[in-house]
Amino acid sequence: MGTAYTPGLKVSGHTIIEKTRRLPLKGTVLVKEGTIVSPGMVVARTELPGNMLTIKLAERMGIEPKDVPETLKIKMGDSVRQGDLIAESKGLFGKYFKSEFKSPYTGTVEIISQVTGHIGIREAPTPVEKDAYIEGVVTKVIEGEGVVVTCEGALIQGIFGVGGERQGKIAILGIEGITPERLTEAHRGCIVVGGGTVSGASLKRAAEVGAIGIVCGGVIDRELMDYLAEALNQPGYDIGVAITGQEPIAFTLVITEGFGTIQMANRTYKLLESLEGQVASINGATQIRAGVIRPEVIVPRTGANATTGLIEEVEGNTLDIGTPIRVIREPYFGLLGLVSGLPQELVRVESETLVRVLEAKLDDGRTVTVPRANVEIIQTS
Secondary structure, three states, X not given: OOOEEEOEOOEEEEEEEEEEEEOOOOOEEOOOOOOEEOOOOEEEEEEEOOOEEEEOHHHHHOOOHHHHHHHEOOOOOOEEOOOOEEEEOOOEOOOEOOOEEEOOOOEEEEEEOOOOOXXXXXXXXXXXXXXXXXXXXXXXXEOOOEEEEEEEEEEEEOOEEEOOOEEEEEEEEEOOOEOHHHOOHHHOOEEEEEEEEEOHHHHHHHHHHOOOEEEEEEEOHHHHHHHHHHHOOOOOOOOOOOOOOOOOOOOEEEEEEEEOOOOOOHHHHHHHHHOOOOEEEEEOOOEOOOOOEOOEEXXXXXXXXXXXXXXXXXXXXXXXXXXXXXXXXXXXXXOEEEEEEOOOOOEEOOOOOXXXXXXXXXXXXXXXXXXXXXXXXXXXX
């Protein structure tokens, strides 16, 4: 019988972690190779150009476009503030019936057109900073763009998440699920970990007490959608298939196993339990299509945190009968099961592509056939 190779989630007590910290456009890198950085340290900075605002000056003053330059009190490159006088007509005999025009905007004059009679004022640029996100060392400088930060530490990847990059101490709530009554003011600024499922009521409570992160085995998809719809004030909100991680919510959520009432894998829970009280970086960004991005929890090994690795990294394994897997594409996204068959022939799927498939017996009792590329190996202990 042939074997197949498929990637799995990385769950490691000691691995090398590299994070590329790149600006959205060219800017200035503020650190050098070899610099030791902390999570909140700014490593690169740039500015996003402000909006260009147009003033139809000729029309507003009732003059010909070619006459606009004679009325101007400003020139290219000048800074103006809202309410500043920027144009004044000569009037009759140089003194009567003069008209003035004051700027409705604040910014820098970039356009003066004698063809259209328009003035272009660009608003102030928006500063953009990129921090290190993790504690580590700069191992590469990408000139004008950013850096690569490297550290040794624990890495726990999840299957799905929401919310952006944050840092906080890990607080263990127990192998059971996260319930509202177990979340208190003591968890403000913490990343709370529960081995079971988090409820919609618990998500609300976590925001109320100021928790900055939640790591759990599973979540009921409808309860998560309802929470996000309320938190974002967007009735009917749906996560969809695009990348997550940009949601402006109070905390970051990382689900390690999938949607539904699912217990966190014991090996994952034990690793997180061993890291209680340590400062972690958490990011819920997820992309399950091309260019896979996993939500993650990272705890750098520095100083007192540098304990022996508990679990080795799982970068990949071979599929075989009985291998535990998780489906990572619809219509069975997040469901767990065991490989029950590995057909050798290629199968044509809905996209008309011929692919290798596997048969899996899901935990809910169904036996399904899915492309091998749509699953990942999981390990439980």
